[in-house]
Amino acid sequence: MTDKENQVKQILSRALRLEITEITDEIKMSERPEWDSLSHMEVIVALEEEFNTSFSLDEIVEMNSVSRIIGALKEKNCLED
Amino acid sequence: MGGLYTRFLRVVEENGDKIAVAHESGDTSYSKIFSIALKISGFLNCECTIGHPVALLHDKSAESYAFMLAAIFQGIPYSCVDIKNPPKRLGSIFSTLSNDFVVGPEVWREEFNNKGLNETVKFFSIEEISRGKNFEISSRHVSENTVAYIMFTSGSTGNPKGVAISHKNLIRFIDWISGDFQLGPNKRLLNVNPMYFDNSVFDFFGTFFTGATLIPVDSDLLHDFKKLQLTILEKKPTFWFSVPSTLIYLQRMKVLNEKSLESFEYVMFGGEGYHESELKKLDQILSTKCSLVNVYGPTECTCICSAKFLDRAKLYALKGLPSLGRLLPGFDGKIVGMGGQEMISGEVGELVLFGPNIGVGYFNDSQRTESSFINAKSETPEERGYKTGDLVRLDPSSGEYYFIGRADNQIKHMGYRIELEEIELALCSCASIVEAAVIYEKKSETAGEIISFVSSEAEKDLSLIRKQIENILPSYMLPRRFIWKHELPKNSNGKIDRKKLREEIQG
Numbered sequence: 001m002t003d004k005e006n007q008v009k010q011i012l013s014r015a016l017r018l019e020i021t022e023i024t025d026e027i028k029m030s031e032r033p034e035w036d037s038l039s040h041m042e043v044i045v046a047l048e049e050e051f052n053t054s055f056s057l058d059e060i061v062e063m064n065s066v067s068r069i070i071g072a073l074k075e076k077n078c079l080e081d
Numbered sequence: 082m083g084g085l086y087t088r089f090l091r092v093v094e095e096n097g098d099k100i101a102v103a104h105e106s107g108d109t110s111y112s113k114i115f116s117i118a119l120k121i122s123g124f125l126n127c128e129c130t131i132g133h134p135v136a137l138l139h140d141k142s143a144e145s146y147a148f149m150l151a152a153i154f155q156g157i158p159y160s161c162v163d164i165k166n167p168p169k170r171l172g173s174i175f176s177t178l179s180n181d182f183v184v185g186p187e188v189w190r191e192e193f194n195n196k197g198l199n200e201t202v203k204f205f206s207i208e209e210i211s212r213g214k215n216f217e218i219s220s221r222h223v224s225e226n227t228v229a230y231i232m233f234t235s236g237s238t239g240n241p242k243g244v245a246i247s248h249k250n251l252i253r254f255i256d257w258i259s260g261d262f263q264l265g266p267n268k269r270l271l272n273v274n275p276m277y278f279d280n281s282v283f284d285f286f287g288t289f290f291t292g293a294t295l296i297p298v299d300s301d302l303l304h305d306f307k308k309l310q311l312t313i314l315e316k317k318p319t320f321w322f323s324v325p326s327t328l329i330y331l332q333r334m335k336v337l338n339e340k341s342l343e344s345f346e347y348v349m350f351g352g353e354g355y356h357e358s359e360l361k362k363l364d365q366i367l368s369t370k371c372s373l374v375n376v377y378g379p380t381e382c383t384c385i386c387s388a389k390f391l392d393r394a395k396l397y398a399l400k401g402l403p404s405l406g407r408l409l410p411g412f413d414g415k416i417v418g419m420g421g422q423e424m425i426s427g428e429v430g431e432l433v434l435f436g437p438n439i440g441v442g443y444f445n446d447s448q449r450t451e452s453s454f455i456n457a458k459s460e461t462p463e464e465r466g467y468k469t470g471d472l473v474r475l476d477p478s479s480g481e482y483y484f485i486g487r488a489d490n491q492i493k494h495m496g497y498r499i500e501l502e503e504i505e506l507a508l509c510s511c512a513s514i515v516e517a518a519v520i521y522e523k524k525s526e527t528a529g530e531i532i533s534f535v536s537s538e539a540e541k542d543l544s545l546i547r548k549q550i551e552n553i554l555p556s557y558m559l560p561r562r563f564i565w566k567h568e569l570p571k572n573s574n575g576k577i578d579r580k581k582l583r584e585e586i587q588g
Contacts, residue, residue, distance in 0.1 A: 017562070037304050038495075041333050042528075057335040061306055 004079045005070060011050060012066065015042035029064035043069070051078040084223055085248055086154045088255070088290050089115075096266050096292040102143040103269070103296045103316050109143035111292070116215065117144055121151035123216030124205075131223075134158040134178045134231055134444070136202075138185030138193065139276035141297035144211045148184060149230075150289065153248075156223035158444075160231040160243065161276040164189050167552045168196040173240045174233055175202050177445050184210065225249035231444045232279055232380050235499045235558070237490070239506035243444035246282075250383040253437050255290045257409050258283065261388065262320070262347060262374075264291040269344075271318040273298045273327055278497075280352055282384040283322050293320075303327075310336045317344035322376075324496025325355035328363060329527055339366045351376035351385060353493035354402040354484060356526035364396050377405035377484070380498070381453070381467045383438040386412050387482060404481040405473070412436040413463070414482070416475055426477040431488050432469045437462035492521045494529060497557045501531075504560065507553040508535055513542040516569050518577045519560060522586055533560035534582050540565040 001009075009023040016023075016034040029035045035043075044060055047053070047069070053076050055063065063069045073079050083091075097112040109117075121144075129135055135152060139145045139161045152159040162174055164185065175183070175198065185193060187206040194204065229251050231243040258264060264287045272288075272295050274280035288295040296316045302309050309331075321328075328350060331337045342348070348363070348371055355363075355375065364373065373393055378385035389406025391399075408414050416430040417423055424430035433455065442450030442457045450457050455466030472485040490501040501519045508517035515536045523529045535546060543563050551559065570578040 038330070041330055045333055055335070057306055057310060060334055 002079065004073075007050060008047070008070060008073065008079075009066070011046045012043060012069075015039050015046060023066060025067045025070075027066045040064075047073070051076075053078055084225065085229070085251065085290070086218070086223065088252075089150060089153075092290060092292045099266055099292060100294045101289065102146055103294050104141070104143055105297075105302070105312065106142075114143055114147050114150070114289075117147035117211050118150040118154065119216050119218065120213040121148050121210055122154050122218060123213050124210040125151055125155045125157055126216060128182065129155070129157045131156045131227070134160055134180055134228070136160050136162050136175065136178055136180055136183040137207075137276075138162060138164045138183060138189055140186040140189070140207075141272065141276065141299045142186065142207070144207045145186075145276070146285070146289070146295070147211065148207060149285065153229055154218055154223075156227045156248075158228040158231055158245065160233065161281075162233070163275065163277040163555065164192060166555050168198060169553050170241065170555065171196060172198055174243070177233075177240070177243050178231065179445065223248060225252070226441075228441055228444070230282075232282070233277065234279070234380050235491075235497075235503050236449070237500040237502035238449075239503055239510075241503075242446060242449055244279075244380045245441040245444045246383050247441050250438050250440060251286060253411060254282075254383045255286050257411075258287050258385075259291045261409075262287065262349075264288075264293050264320070266292040268293040268320060268346075269296055269316065269318045270294070270320040270322070271296045271298060271313070271316075273303065273321070273323045275300070279380040279384055280322060280324065280496075283349075287320075306331075306334050306336045310341050313341045313344075319344060319346045320349070321345055321347065322349040322351070324352040324493075325350045325359070325527070326353065326495045328355075329359050332363060332366070337363075337366065339368075342366055342371070343368055345371050347372050347374060349374040349376055349388075351378070352496045352498075357396075357399040357401060357403070359527050360399065360403065361396060364393055367393075375403045375405065377482070379434075379467065379469050379471070381440045381469075382412075382434050383440060385409075386434060386436075386438060389481065402484060404476070404479070404483055406482070407480050408434075408482070409438075412438060414475070415466075416473060426475060429472055429474045429485050432471050432473045432482065433466050434469060435463060435466040437465075439465045439467050492529070492531075494521065494531060495557060499531075499558055504531065504533065504550075504554060504558055507550050507558075508533060508546065510553065511546045511549045513537045514546060516577065518569055518579055518582055520579055520583050520586070522583070530561040531558070532562045532564065532586060534564045534566055534569055536566050536568050 012023045013020040063072050093111045093115045100108045101111045101114045102109040182203040184205045225248050228245045229248050233241040233243050236242040270288050272284040373391045375389045376385040377387045387406045387408045389404045413435040415433045418430050456464045470488045474483045504519045517535045519533045570581040572578040
C-alpha cells in the first residue's frame with residue numbers, strides 16, 4: 001500500500017470512527033452502519049481537501065466502497081507520487 | 082378573510098385546476114385534493130370528537146396532506162408523528178395525545194404493528210379512508226381558539242412535549258408569510274422538511290392557503306442524490322426552506338449547484354445558525370434574482386417570528402452568524418436577565434416573545450406550559466408570552482436581533498432541537514448504568530457531535546447500552562461517541578463536572 005492510499009484509509013478511519021486496521025479494501029457503504037450519508041459527506045469533503053480535487057455528483061454516488069474511492073482518486077491522478 | 086376552511090375554499094374556487102401537490106408519482110390538483118379531504122372528513126366525523134387530536138404518520142403523499150386539511154376543516158387537532166421513533170417514545174407521544182388510533186400509509190402498517198403499540202392504538206390506512214364517501218361539510222363552526230396541530234419536540238424531563246398551535250395563530254401566520262414572501266399561484270415550494278418537524282408548517286400553510294404548488298421530498302428522495310437533483314431540475318421549485326445543515330449537506334454532495342438552484346426565487350433557512358463561511362459558498366451558486374433569507378422562531382410561536390432578507394452584495398463583510406432580523410408585526414420581544422429583569426438595550430439576555438402568534442401551550446401538560454409560557458390563559462393576545470431560552474442581543478440602531486447562545490442545555494443538531502437531559506435520562510434508564518452525562522462538541526462551525534460519558538460496572542456494558550438506547554431515542558438523538566469511565570468527575574457541589582469532561586475531549 002502506498003503512502004497516499006494509507007492517507008485515504010486514515011481519512012475513512014476518522015470519518016467512520018473505525019480503527020485503521022478495520023478499513024480494508026472490501027468495506028462497502030451499504031454494509032457498514034457507520035458509513036451513513038453524513039459520514040459519507042465527511043469522507044468526500046476530507047478527500048477533496050486532502051487531495052485538492054473536486055468530485056462530481058456521479059462520482060460521489062459511485063464512491064461507495066474503499067476500492068471505488070481509490071479507483072476514483074486514481075482516475076484523477078491523485079494517488080501518483 | 083374568514084377561518085382556515087373558508088380560506089381554503091376560496092383557494093380551490095380560484096385555482097381548482099392548478100397543481101396542489103407535484104408528487105413523483107403524479108400531480109394532484111386543488112379540486113382533487115379538496116375532494117380527497119372531504120372523504121377523509123367523513124371518516125374523522127365518525128371517529129373523532131372536536132378538540133380530540135389525531136395522529137398521522139405522514140408519508141408526503143397527496144392523501145396525507147389532504148388528511149391535514151380535513152382535520153383543519155373539522156376542528157380536529159392533528160399531530161404528524163415520525164414512524165421511525167422507537168416504540169417507547171411513540172408510546173409517550175400517543176399517551177400525551179390520549180388517542181387510540183393512528184393513520185398512515187398501508188406500507189407502514191406492519192412496521193407500526195411491530196412496535197407493539199397496536200393493542201392500544203389502532204392503525205387505519207390513509208388509502209382506505211381516502212376512498213370513503215364524499216362528506217358534506219356542514220356549517221360546523223370551528224372556533225379560532227381551536228388547536229390546529231400539535232408538534233412534538235424534545236423535553237428535558239425525558240418525555241417529548243407537544244406544542245399546540247391554534248387556528249388563530251395560523252391565520253396570522255399565513256397573512257404574514259403570503260405577503261412578505263409573495264406566496265401564491267405559480268409559486269412552487271420544495272417540501273424538504275419532515276412533516277413532524279416545525280419548519281414544515283411554513284411549507285404546508287404557505288402552499289395550501291395561498292394556491293401555490295408543493296413538491297414533496299421524502300427522506301428516501303433526500304438521500305437519493307441523482308434522483309433529487311433530477312426532481313429539482315424537472316419541477317423547477319421557486320422556494321426553498323430548510324435548516325442550514327440540509328443546504329450544506331446537499332451543496333457538498335453537489336446536488337445543489339448553479340444549475341439546480343437556477344429556478345429558485347427564495348432560499349430561506351432557519352432552525353440553527355448558518356455560519357458566514359458556508360453561507361458565502363451558497364451565495365456563490367445562487368442566481369442574482371434569488372433572495373437569501375434567515376428566519377428565526379421557536380416551535381411555540383408558530384414556526385417563525387422574524388426574518389432577515391440578507392443583502393447579498395454585502396455578504397462578503399459578514400462575520401459569524403447573520404442577524405435574525407426584526408420581529409414580525411404583532412410580536413413584541415423583551416430581553417431579560419437571569420433574575421427576570423429587563424436588560425438595557427444592546428445587552429445580552431433571554432428573549433421573551435409576546436403577541437398573537439404565541440401558541441396555546443404544551444398539550445395536556447399544564448405544568449410545563451406554566452413554566453415556559455406567560456399568561457398562557459389570557460384572552461388578550463398581547464399579554465401572552467413565551468420564554469424562548471434563547472440568549473440574544475438587540476441592535477438598538479437597526480432593531481434586529483442576534484443569536485448568542487442558549488440559557489439551558491438545549492442544542493440544535495442537524496437542525497433538530499434536542500434537550501441533552503432527554504439523552505441523559507434515556508441513558509440512565511439502562512439497567513447497568515450508574516451515571517451518565519452528555520455533551521455537545523462542535524467539530525467545526527457547521528457540524529457537531531453528541532458525546533456521552535457513562536459509568537457502569539464494566540466497560541463491556543457499552544455495547545448493550547448502545548443497543549438499549551436505540552430503543553428509546555430517535556436516531557438523530559443517539560450519541561455518536563460513548564466513553565466509558567469508572568466514575569464521572571464531580572465539581573465542588575458534587576454535580577457532574579461537564580466542563581472537565583469537555584476539556585478531556587478537547588485535550
